[in-house]
Amino acid sequence: MVLAYAIIVLIISALLLRRDLSALGQISYRGGWITMLLIIxxxxxxxxxxxxxSGQTLWQVVILNVSQLALVLLFLLNHHVPGAKLFAFGIALNALVMLANGGWMPLTxxxxxxxxxxxPIVEQTRPSSSKNILLPRSETNLWILSDIIPVTLPWRRTAVSLGDIVLVAxxxxxxxxxxxxxxxKLLVSQV
Structure with a gap:
């Protein structure tokens, strides 16, 4: 959800800086609409x-992790698009910690x-409306990659991972x- 808020803030910032957002629609993507529809x-x-x-079924874990893998593959296929490599890396970091903890994103x-x-806090369970699982830090594999960064927004509190930060970047x-x-663009390409 924080990613959605970040996208809104970034688009508003781009508009305030008088950027041409129509350029986003001119980027050529590999895989086309079929790939996008599959991911949607x-x-x-x-x-x-x-x-x-609710629950922690095998099908839920498979669907969750296959969608993460599909996104990584889509962004690697489109590595020429600005930000695609960072996006793929951020998703891969999130998928890695999730797979290391039974397919769910750990949250202390x-x-x-x-x-x-x-x-109420009930360890080893999945809170409603989330893809998290409550695990103590000592039982969390790759804890540093889990949702450990607390974020306070004016309307809600949340936690994000390092992968989420890379996604925003x-x-x-x-x-x-x-x-x-x-x-x-010429200056950026020369760097």
Whole structure:
């Protein structure tokens, strides 16, 4: 969800800086609409069968992780697009920690309490409407890659991972490099 907020802030920033957002529509993507529709379908399944359905079934883990893998492959296929490599790396970091912890993104009870101070904490369970699993830090594999960074927004609290931060950097690179003016693009390509 923080990624969606970051995208909105980045687009507003680009508009305030008078960037040409129509340039985003002129980027050529490999895989085309068929690939995009497949990924949208995977995320629909992810929402319908994973995030908004309680439990920790094998099918939920498979759907969640296949959608992550599909995104990594899509962005590697489109490595020429600004930000695609960062985006693929961020998703890979998130997928790595999830796979190392049974297919779910680990969240410590302390961080969960920060995000939801009014909800009860039950370790080894998956909170409703999330792809997290509550694990103590000592039982979390690759803890440094899990949702450990607390974020307070004016309207809610959340936690993000290092992979999420890399994803935001990838989106920022896409928006600002793709919408750069001609002379700015020349400077970026010379670096």
């Amino acid at each position: 379908g995977l995320f629909f399944l992810q929402s319908a069968l994973v995030i908004y359905v 009870p302390e961080t969960y309490h920060f995000v939801h101070p009014d909800r 990838g989106v920022a690179q896409l928006i600002f490099q793709a919408t750069a003016k001609k002379k700015d």
